Amino acid sequence: MVQQSTLVKMKYVLFFLNDHAPSVASELTETYADTMSRLLVGVFKAYHTALFKFVDESAGRTDVVAVEEASLKASMFSSRVKPTNAFALGDRDKVVENAVAPPILVHMAQAEGGRWPYEALFRSTQVHLVNAATSEYLFLLDFFKAAEGSNPVRVRELFLRIFAKTLSLGLEQLENYLCTCYDAIGLLLMVRLTLQHQQVLQQRRVPVLDTYLNRVLLLLWPRVYAVLELNVQSVKTAKPKKLGNVELHPHYVTRRYAEFVASVLALVPDAAAAGAGVYGHMAALRGALVELLDKLADNAHKTAKDKCVFLINNYDLVVSVVQERKIESDELFxxxxxxxxxxxxxxxxxxxxxxxxxxxxxxxxxxxxxxxxxxxxxxxxxxxxxxxxxxxxxxxxxxxxxxxxxxxxxxxxxxxxxxxxxxxxxxxxxxxxxxxxxxxxxxxxxxxxxxxxxxxxxxxxxxxxxxxx
The missing domain is CATH 1.20.1280 (Monooxygenase)
Known part of the structure; x- marks a missing residue:
């Protein structure tokens, strides 16, 4: 950044002005803050606009556990949404392993012509912000320490004046996305990324994004719960006659449930108190599925043995998927x-x-x-x-x-x-x-x-x- 390569060498000029012409030093500080504020918000707005042209939607409104067969068939022929992405974690969690990797470069993305799930672009934007904030905060501590009386609080206030519009833009962009987001896996990955970015800033001793990242989490968690509740209600209100043919093998609703639960439980942050609410929704979803399977068994199978076979195949699928993903076993199933x-x-x-x-x-x-x-x-x-x-x-x-x-x-x-x-x-x-x-x-x-x-x-x-x- 130009601050580190050029301006920091001139900090002694600011020291001199602060001692001999404080009004000029104050005016210089104001000018710097206004200029950087306009520059940063422009950079991040342009970066977000260009980068999010490459978003690959992973889940839509109908991507819930108990979707009707007609909607399921329609989604299979849709080029807009990949049905399997909504429930299978796959390698999407690698984005958390690379939480602080360099951000995606727009010109490279354009050259490659690739597409990324939203959480990957969210990671790129947020790590870009984290790195920019770290660099700017350390520069402000060094360059303006004389003008601000070596007071970190005053430096933090100056930082927030510079980044206020950029941070507001980030929250606004996130809020707009969340209004139409139905991807529970992506949301939990974004939670995990934000928690990791908080840890990174703590390690760097850069406290200036604490409030911002907390607000990001306050936006994410309610949407996580809302999407989980949509899945719970989809199972509770499901009509067996609209869920396709019920044979002896595992039902597609059970398969979606097993993948969904395994993915969600693999991503719930252990240390996050808000994560406790996820387990409550998972318990409700589990109970709803058990009731639905009983209804399907009663409606589709006449003999006690056929009902047992159907239930065994469905219960076994859930247990097998959970064990395969190395998630703590569900004692109920x-x-x-x-x-x-x-x-x-x-x-x-x-x-x-x-x-x-x-x-x-x-x-x-x-x-x-x-x-x-x-x-x-x-x-x-x-x-x-x-x-x-x-x-x-x-x-x-x-x-x-x-x-x-x-x-x-x-x-x-x-x-x-x-x-x-x-x-x-x-x-x-x-x-x-x-x-x-x-x-x-x-x-x-x-x-x-x-x-x-x-x-x-x-x-x-x-x-x-x-x-x-």
């Missing part, structure tokens, strides 16, 4: 996934081994009503024999069908293998309990004892499938 898996296991076993399972449950319930639950109860010999022979004739085929169903129902292979393991383990437990009941009721081997499949045979068969676990 972990619990919902576990409970739905348990229900599916029972439904799947009942569809193949219903008579055996029903018999075990009824016999054990009856046994518990007798003294201490250890007493032997009489069993219907004909019924037991029928169950034994039915099981002997179809148990392997049942396992084959279970394996085929799991492969068909669950798109996530890891999730499917966990469920298959759980189903086969539960089958073995039910059968072991059945055999124990038979042993307690017959002091001698019954006539159908040769038809009783041993648990070792079942274990051997399970091991064939467990190679994939």
């Amino acid at each position: 972990d619990e919902l996934l576990t409970n739905s898996r348990d229900k599916f296991v029972e439904e799947e076993l009942l569809s193949h081994y219903g008579p055996l399972i029903g018999f075990v449950q009824q016999a054990e319930a009856k046994q518990r009503t007798i003294a201490g639950g250890d007493a032997t109860i009489p069993l219907d010999s004909a019924k037991v024999e029928r169950i034994v022979k039915d099981f002997n004739g179809q148990w392997k085929r049942g396992i084959e069908h279970i394996n085929a169903n799991v492969m068909k129902f669950f798109s996530n292979f890891r999730n499917g293998m966990e469920i298959l393991k759980q189903v086969l383990t539960q089958l073995l437990l039910y059968y072991t309990r059945f055999v124990d009941l038979v042993k307690k009721s017959w002091t001698r081997p019954p006539s159908f004892s040769n038809d009783i499949v041993t648990t070792q045979e079942i274990l051997y068969e399970i091991k064939k499938y467990s190679r994939s676990f």
Whole structure:
């Protein structure tokens, strides 16, 4: 800057004028402040106007979690907005890693013909301001220290006179953008950038932008909350019939939710008290999604098993995306996934081994009503024999069908293998309990004892499938 290269060498002239002609020194200070004020506001206005021609919009008004299928299809064919950008963080967080990197040069941007998300241009403009403010403040401390009586407060006042119009311009430009911004990820990135720029100025011991950056945050946070609330309301007010076909695989609303939550939680500043409000909105969004998934399951699927499969696939998607992004696990979805898996296991076993399972449950319930639950109860010999022979004739085929169903129902292979393991383990437990009941009721081997499949045979068969676990 010309101040550092030329004017600072003339500071002793100002010292002399301050001692011998204070009115002239004061007039010189006023002239400098007015000139620099006009110069800076012109530079930053021109830079902003030129730079923001390269903005690439990442989210629009319809980019909410629970968008209707018709709007979703329309956005896919729109060249104005890229649908995936609104929810997937991707490499957008690199802008935070490069928070204090040199600003984008307009002529280079024009030559490259590239486009950037708003937060990248915001970073460039703000780091330009931070660097200019640092240089100017240090110059003022050095050059005007005699005229201002070595008083940092007076120097700060002089700085604000110089930068007042530029700072007002920056706030006005930001406020105009925020009125039509629906990009929660971009907003949180801008919050993170502003917090980092505050730290940089603290390290440089340059306090003159404290108020400005605080006002930037005061503009950003309410808009963050407003956009989050739009997403919450989109899920709460969603009409299942307008959300497309509901099959067994994860619904597109769940996929958008998982990406959105993972991105937002990855960006919430740990030290920012205002960030606590984000978690409140995320909790509301989570609750709304759980209710919506229940509605979709009830409306689209008739059997309890199909409902379980649909819910498992959706819960698993959320858990998988969160784990993949290395975000702290959501205990609610972990619990919902576990409970739905348990229900599916029972439904799947009942569809193949219903008579055996029903018999075990009824016999054990009856046994518990007798003294201490250890007493032997009489069993219907004909019924037991029928169950034994039915099981002997179809148990392997049942396992084959279970394996085929799991492969068909669950798109996530890891999730499917966990469920298959759980189903086969539960089958073995039910059968072991059945055999124990038979042993307690017959002091001698019954006539159908040769038809009783041993648990070792079942274990051997399970091991064939467990190679994939």
